[in-house]
Amino acid sequence: MASTETGGQARREARPLRDADDLDPLLEQVGSSRVVLIGEATHGTSEFYRWRAELTRRLIAEKGFSFVAVEGDWPDCHTVHCSVVGATGAPEDPREALDAFSRWPTWMWANEEVVAFTRWLRAHNRGLPPQHRVGFHGLDVYSLWDSLRAVLDYLAEHEPEHLSTAREALRCFEPYGESPQSYALASRVVPESCESEVVALLRDMRAADTGPQSGAGALDERFIAAQNAEVVAGAERYYRAMVRGGAESWNVRDSHMVDTLDRLLDQYGARSKAVVWEHNTHVGDARATDMAAAGMVNTGQLARERHADDGVLLVGFATHRGSVIASDNWDGPVRRMPVPQARTGSLEALLHEAGGGEDALFVFPPGQESRNGWSQEVLDHRAIGVIFQLDVERRGNYVPTVPGRRYDALLYCDHTTALHPLHPVEQADTEPEAFPSGD
Missing domain, CATH: 1.20.1440 (de novo design (two linked rop proteins))
Structure with a gap:
């Protein structure tokens, strides 16, 4: 259980998170950074996708970012890229390209939230010469x-x-x-x-x-x-x-x-x-989690190491409760599932208690490592992948994390709602059987 002092500090450091203008402190933190990695605590939460898109729009429009690279397959995302840059013969509506995604889990990118962003990106690109148009690319290895x-x-x-x-x-x-x-x-x-x-x-x-x-x-x-x-x-x-x-x-x-x-x-x-879009487990620096002890590295750590001179900013997400799109087994039915309240003593429980149920932005300026406080403590941090099972949630699904070292900023959304896939979903009416979660 977080102490009263720790909760009070988190409350003082919380910034409002209500509309796009509330991202100003984060844009200031970005500065001249060349690489901004934006995470998600699940692969199926609408608020994470919408806030990530809002931040990315501002990075493109105000900071001149060149492309968006996502945790998706190169060939499928290349079709989306061709659409958003207006390539000859490409779909005029990016929705058509996203709707064609067929490799499970399709909902990660074939959803209404990504449709809205890619339509904005195509409209933004339409007024730019070809050499200045902003791309959309897949980084993953599965195809x-x-x-x-x-x-x-x-x-x-x-x-x-x-x-x-x-x-x-x-x-x-x-x-x-x-x-x-x-x-x-x-x-x-x-x-x-x-x-x-x-x-x-x-x-x-x-x-x-x-x-x-x-x-x-x-x-x-x-x-x-x-x-x-x-x-x-x-x-x-x-x-x-x-x-x-x-x-x-x-x-x-x-x-x-x-x-x-x-x-x-x-x-x-x-x-x-x-701009990179991936799960928190890829975006947040592995050295600030128990992943390092297991011999694992990740995108955020490698980006910080390779591009230290260029500037790298890592942005994470967290939620206390709500609903999510996921499945209870690999290649299984896509379901809208409940996300229970975060477990006692977790990062999410701390932020819920400190903020009284309000959404908040936390920015961790460089040099905070020498400070004491909640952002430098080891706290369990929820992670839900494409597989979600409620019994596993109670036993696991949490990554021991030092928030202020894993991320440069954290967007906390207290009560979240499920993503809106383009393809059919089922309503989970019972608790799924046990299966390990994936990301």
Whole structure:
């Protein structure tokens, strides 16, 4: 239970969070930072998506940020990118591109909140020359087969001399029927894998690097194909590591996402700036959680390490109670589920008690590490992924966290509501059976 003194300090440090103007202190904290990472405590909360979009709009309009990079697949997000920058032949309404997302969990990006943001982004871009238009890109590692097919299509049309290398990679993966789990299990039982074929494909794709393009409208087809090859390589490493357990697969995935972010920053040019949208578990610095003791790194930590001279700002979210979109098993039905009140002694319980149920913004200026107080204490911090089960919530779903070190700012939304997916959802009428949560 938080002490009266701790709660009083949190109450004094709380800033109002009611409308977009209340983000002014956070915009001031951003300053000239080149990379701003904005999290979410769940993958299915409307308020998190809406506040994240509001902050991103201001970063784009007032700070000149160049692109948004999300915890999503490169090929699917590239279709959204083409729509928002007005590429020839792309959907005029980004909703069409988002509605086509088919890999589970579709609701993470195929939802009304992202539709509203991407429509705003397309309208914003319409008044800008192509080289200044703001992009939308996927950072994740899961799209092995879609990315491999995209590489094959590009090489068949533009570089047939490298096509045989890509076909060798495809032939290697074909026996697994586009099932990453089958490939991962096979690589554990049989020493042979597709690693050498993928390395050869990467070598060919990296051999003719086009260099910086400067702007969303200038991302050429070869860069896009080369990034798809990087996804194939990252996915192959990820799925092999996944079956071995431990921290390696997590580290492969987050390292891939930061490598992709770095390639985008290079491609957009030396003055480019990036907004990243991912779960808190990726955005908040792992060194301020128990992840570090488990040998895990994450996007926020790596971004701080790689871009310390450029300026990096990490923004987290938290909620006390409400509802959420999630599932009770992997590939299971999408459901609107209740989020119970945060457990006693957690960060969320502290902020609820300190703020009397009001939403609040907390900004942690540099140098706070030497101070005492709630933001420098280890507090359990709720994290809900695409899998949510109420029994697990009672036993776990909390990450020991030093808030003022994990984040540079925290948006607290006391009572939150479920996201609005484009695809059908079910109402959870019973407590789901036990299953570990994912993010």
